[in-house]
Amino acid sequence: MKIERLIKMANDISNYFNAEPNRDDAIAGVKNHIAHSWEPRMRKAIIEYNQQDGSALTELARAAVSKL
Numbered sequence: 001m002k003i004e005r006l007i008k009m010a011n012d013i014s015n016y017f018n019a020e021p022n023r024d025d026a027i028a029g030v031k032n033h034i035a036h037s038w039e040p041r042m043r044k045a046i047i048e049y050n051q052q053d054g055s056a057l058t059e060l061a062r063a064a065v066s067k068l
Contacts, residue, residue, distance in 0.1 A: 006046045007056045010034065014060035023060075030064035043068060 013030050020026035034043060050057060050065040057065065 001042060001045070003045055003049050006042055007049070010046055010061040010065065011056075011058050014058045014064065018058075018060060026060055027063045027067065030060060031067045034064065035068060 010030070013033050014026075017026040017029040017033075020029060034046070038046075046065055047068055050062055054062050054065070
């Protein structure tokens, strides 16, 4: 899967959890969704992208991916 698609998916997930008033819960929600719903290759790719650049990810997505 192309990294652009993974970025879009991570940002869409973070936009959903943005409604969560507690930031720590929002980060945990995004992290848990990616951890449980994405296959290992997808998780590895988004983690590597976040470590190398991460600029296209939302702040919430970056925070969640950094905890994977």
